[in-house]
Amino acid sequence: MPEVRIASGNELVAEAALAAGCRFYAGYPITPSSEIPERLSKRLPELGGVFMQFEDEIASVIAAIGASYAGYKAMTASSGPGISLKQEGIGLACMMELPLVIVNVMRGGPSTGLPTRVSQADYMQARWGTHGDHLIITVAPATLLECYTETVRAFNLAEKYRAPVFILSDATLSHLHGRVELPAAASFEIIERRQPSVAPEDYYPYDVDRFGPIPPLPNRDNFPRYRFHMTGLNKDKGGFPTENPTVVNADERRMVAKIMDDRKAIDSCEYYRLDDAQVAVVAYGSNATAARVAVNDARQRGIKAGLFRPITVWPFPEAQVRELAGRVPKILVTEMNLGQMVYEVERAARGQAEIITVLQAAGTPIRPAQILQQIQVAAGKVVGDSIRREVLV
Amino acid sequence: MPFHYELRFVGAGGQGNMLAGTIIAEAAIFYENKYATQVPTYTSQVRGGPTKADVIIDDQPIEFAESTHIDFLLALDQRAFELYKGDLKVNALVLIDSHLVQVSPEDQQRRDVYAYPIVRTAKYEIGKLVTANILAVGLTVELTAVLDKENVRKAIRACVPAAFLDLNMRAYDLGLQAARELRSRKRQLMAADRLACPSMVPPSDVLTALAPSTCGQPLTA
Structure with missing residues (x-):
């Protein structure tokens, strides 16, 4: 029996970290990630773990790296400005090849930006934020359940590949409070780092x-x-x-x-109503929930739309997008930024499909109606009238 | 017919709108076995900025949690009301604090508006300003009639500090009762209320009274 809980995205990330075996957290609080340390500051000591708030983000990521060096599963969490500070330490984890989970609850930017508002503008930062050639596996949950399951997976990937792993959450998902049916602890795999067999x-x-x-x-x-x-x-x-x-x-x-x-073991993508699609929406994170509603609305209007959702967003699912672009004439990329993942989609599609976008960096979520409008344009069924007929502002 | 209901609670930071939304969502999930989401939005000001909590109740899992077709709006602050009154359905239920929010004649015509001196009643009749949100929950539950009153009572019990339980229960009951009266003599009560209190209470005074111990503390983001 799954356990029914009511929790926020941030609380679920914290709980999943504990379930995955995290016993060390170091951080410096920042909106919209603060509920993660808030929860862990209470729960980690109960489980014999260590919670430490440091003087800043740099010290905290280095402390988490130290804990990982000493054999602990460790995590740190932050948002835009804090992640910028942590980048040096993240590079250190790459070079030392230490497992580490870094949560980035994305908010508006650059700089202090919009502390309490949503964004997906750190997509490229997750890939290229720290200097030097490197590759950081990055997962982007879209639902409350995935806040839990993807956090467990992030720890597993970190331990398995001896590498830092990013969780890209966002302000909307992190503060979304709702019903979630958690899988029983025994039902998912927990990976421990491989132990030396030599003296x-x-x-x-x-x-x-x-x-x-x-x-x-x-x-x-x-x-x-x-x-x-x-x-x-x-x-x-x-x-x-x-x-x-x-x-x-x-x-x-x-x-x-x-x-x-x-x-093969790292990639994770969702294909939704794509079998006969003429328009494929590509979206990730909380924005994908709006995309899914738009796809269903489009289907109701007789438009063959589908959703392709990368869950592992780095490394980018290049082969999957290339295959998709070979059979779907139009690809609509939607992101809560000025266009970042769309570069990857264009690169992978190699000109096979026409690529259009719905982009917004307003600090507010993109609405299903905005995506639906562009699906209709892409499908050649433009409607002049407002789609939100019921709404009168 | 599938069940789907969208509520929005707006006000100024510190008034307890988020908790009001949480209580409604938790009552739906835990005690009515429905799906519900609560999505809060606030500014980087700790208190005083416009806040919004969107609550969606459904018998199916909810895909997109931001309210876009609102059935019920509670407003305890003018600025937040103006900012977030979009997305209301035609004839949506709107509950406003009669001292803190004014509704334009156009809104009055297009919506089913109820007004009650929520903050003032909490402060003077119940004797504790912080119970205003629970009073509002009472009004909400009675007016919307989408949740069982006793189930919401259980959710309140689980959410409020034990020391203030009795006070909050009184506020809840008072809200339920007030809503019944409001419904039966909606127009007369609004007119009488306007006559009795011609001047608006400035929101800043209300906020100071809401959280006197935290005034002057640095804001964090």
């Missing part, structure tokens, strides 16, 4: 020749016995700095390839 003196944290592309990493029980070095500099198998071009080049390639080579 402590034979263990090197990046010994890919011995262990393969994702070497094991001691958990909190084994950490005291295994002594190893890690650094933000390009490293050798022992975790010490190296400038050997061959070693560095191979290491840089491996850090991206360990994710790209296993995409």
